[in-house]
Amino acid sequence: MDTESTYSGYSYYSGRSRGSHRHGERSRDRHKSRSKDSRSEKSVTINTPPAEPLLGDSSVRGEQVQDDNWGETTTAVTGTSEHSLSQEDIVRITKDLEDSVGLDCRRYFTRTLAVILGLLVFLTPLAFLVLPHLLWPEKLQSCGTACEGLFISVAFKLLILLLAVWALFFRPARAGLPRVFVFRALLAVLVLLFVVSYWLFYGVRILDSQDENYQGIVQYAVSLVDALLFIHYLAIVLLELRQLQPCFSVCVARSTDGETRHYNLGQLSIQRAALAIIEHYYCDFPVHNPALLSASKSRAAKHLAGLKVYNVDGEFPAGPAEGPGNNAAAAGLAHSQSRAMIAAAARRRDTSHNELYYEEAEHERRVRKRKARLVVAVEEAFTHIKRMQEEEQKKSPGDVMDPREAAQAIFPSMARALQKYLRTTKQQHCHSMESIQQHLAFCITNNMTPKAFLESYLTPGPTLQYSRNHWLARQWTLISEASVTNSLKDGTIFLLKCVDFSLVVTSKKIPYIQMSEEYIDPKSHKFVLRLQSETSV
């Protein structure tokens, strides 16, 4: 009964294990024959899942008939997978390319524009101050004390302006939005107009006439810098402060499984609101698991498959329509057919609810059993490791391991239980063996308990917790009936479509609250006993 049980480290997620050598592990776990189980598990092997397209649809597995021991009797592929390039690798490489090179012309275009504008703004006051000295030095009045004091003021205000612009504008861009950011564009235009008008005035009144009053020129430059600081204040208010006060409550629902959250947003345009919502999505929503939806899809298919419509009256089913009259007849025919189907489905005595109930109860029981086994296995595994004290270091240098090796040492004893649990809860595609081992090493390093280690596998966490290929950060589409630069209004509805699900967003205005006041005198709290007796005489 004991077939040879091999634990091949490759097959959990082919291609992932390409880099690291697993030979040592293979030899260590060769003797892991678990025959004590009464079920027909003959080997410990974890077989290769078919190459899953990373961009969503992991239900390619076809998990309609969920048999956890499916595939457990096959042995693993051995040496060939070490050097083969699976589809996941190709996609991963393309993604890395995208991240590093980032051929985004529009972003660079806006950046260069911003830099040019910034240089123009900073050099203008300096130019105002320096040009008279260059062009008509002999006519210029000498700079008195007040004038030199103004130099200091210009210098410091320019420094403050530099720091403020750096703080507000020179931050790494968080996102690429579909349309231009209206406020920022307006501000840039305003600054440009402002600087151009100052130059015009300077050119006409000072350069042409070669004004000798240097103090006046310096004051002019100071006024320019003051005005620029005020424009920066305007920028802060428009770009940062205006949307801080919450004004709308948005309800975000995921279309596939109905997860809903509510957020408070301020006055934003639709695209900026969408950006804020997506950032919240990555933190709050549990990761999207398409494998959990297969059950309802199969039930839906069964509903439709049960009935078939036959036409016994001799009318031919609608062929290609020949003219409007035929069209109407065909439409009427289809209409009556669907109505007949609905009526028949309503009348049919359907026992699918019964199946659902028992199936769910069974699944619940199975999950709990697996979880119990997993917890025990992990706790036992953790007892094999302990942190080495300083004194012991001198005694036995041979068995000392770093966290990664320690993780690799205790991982095999819990691997099977963990894998079965993940299969039962349909999470096996979210965690690769490499990531599990990394997490285990991390937990060991930080002295975490087995329960802390297991927490990330027992409950689905937010999307950012998983590997990069679950993020899909570059594939969001904003679908909206109103223009995306319009500001959010009460009743705005838009969709944020990712690859295999979409987020439906509705916004409601937070109502205007009218509060009135009522004063209670602290001495007015007085009480009496409440008695009502009736006596017979």
Added chain:
Amino acid sequence: MSFVPGQPVIAVVERIEIKKLRHGDNLILGFSIGGGIDQDPGQNPFSEDKTDKGIYVTRISQGGPADEAGLKMGDKIMQVNGWDMTVVTHDEARKKLTKKKEDVVRLLVTRKTLEEAVKHSKGKYPRP
């Protein structure tokens, strides 16, 4: 039957004489009272003015001495044998009614219908 604090209370009263009945060891009158200055006047179902803390007849046993003497449910007892009943506690009222040495109690009671009857016949309230 509302009163103005500080002013004398004016009411039209009926004189009712009840002979106590011997029932075993006790002398009973055959009615129940409610109210009193230590009670909650708001729960009195018979009073017009819900701040009235007077003694009211809440129940009359059928065929008892009070019923035969003409006492009605909802009557307000103003005096018992000369003792005032408008500003007494519930227990004091009970004591005045159940004195063992007296076997006749003379009550002055008032009810709304009395005042209306007088108004009807005379056309206005009796002058103080």
